[in-house]
Amino acid sequence: MSRRRLRDRLRYPVWNDAERRPRAPLRLCVALVLVGLGVLGGGVSAVVLGLPVPASTVLPMLAVAGATLLSARYVDRRRLSDLGLRREPGWIADLAAGLALGVLLQTLIAAVGLAAGWFRVAGTLVGTAAGFGSVLLVFLVVGVYEELLSRGLLLVNVAEGLRFAGERVAVGAALAVSSAVFGLLHAGNPGSSLASTLGITLAGAFLGVGFVLTGRLSFPVGVHISWNAAQGLLYGFSVSGLGVDAAVVDLEPTGPTLATGGSFGPEAGLLGMSAVLLGTLATGAWVRYRDGDGDGIGTGIGIDPRVTTPALRWHEREE
Secondary structure, eight states: OOOOOOOOHTTTTTTTTTTTEOOHHHHHHHHHHHHHHHHHHHHHHHHHTTTTTTTHHHHHHHHHHHHHHHHIIISSBBBBBGGGGSTTTTTHHHHHHHHHHHHHHHHHHHHHHTTOOOEEEEEESSHHHHHHHHHHHHHHHHHHHHHHHIIIHHHHHHHHTTTTOOHHHHHHHHHHHHHHHHHOOOTTTTOOOOOOOHHHHHHHHHHHHHHHHSSSSSSHHHHHHHHIIIIIIOOOOTTTOOOOSSSEEEEEEEEEHHHOOOOOOGGGHHHHHHHHHHHHHHHHHHHHHHHHHHHHHOOOOOOOGGGSSBBGGGGGGGG
16 A cells, blocks of 8 residues: 555545545534633633623633634634625524514513413512623623534534535434534533423524524524523523523512423423424524515425535635
């Protein structure tokens, strides 16, 4: 065997010659290291600088977002559009639809819970204007950085790595993996349980479907932001186990934890999981409506091919 052939065989498991970049497993490992360094660096910087809340909370999140973008550009060698950051016709409509859907779903949770006697109104207009602003800023950053990491980087890399199995299998597996990781990332939150991890995993699948069907992050980012904001700031629920000190209407769970999610928040209960499933159906309906040119009669929905087909940066020099 020639030296070149031996070299090629040794390199094959870790390097994709056709795409001129590392293979998906190695890319994800490097991304994990960079994200870990981002969390550590952001957290240490917040402590050293003595930053107040919410800056001390937001800084590590921004560091993770930065690490994600660095990994995507220099390790994955992809364009920002591959992460779903596409300024193209329809992205604003997707964002607006996502924002509206998150508020609607949380309103349904509150309405059903109140009608069933599972929530009681503990107060109204709780907190200060500064408190509302601080929490909203955190939710905005969370909605962007978690979608960049979970859908834009993780889901896309897994889907690309499994293209040999066919588009549907690759995307289905990528949805499952990214959703499971999303659930596990919240497993250490206060009040977490097996039910809460399952609920957050389902929420990850809901957000992933929005990305897979549109090829853009604008829809899931919109849902993510408004889901959290309506859950915490509008109705006073805990958000993934984290309490919020500001709310328009402060609803306290008094019914069975199985239904309400208890101290973790609705995602850990049947109300939240049902809303997630309804939201997934609504996502499909929105995409069908949108692709039907607004006449209400869609042409069908399907996986956006850009989820598994990267627009690599080095292509720019050859176009």
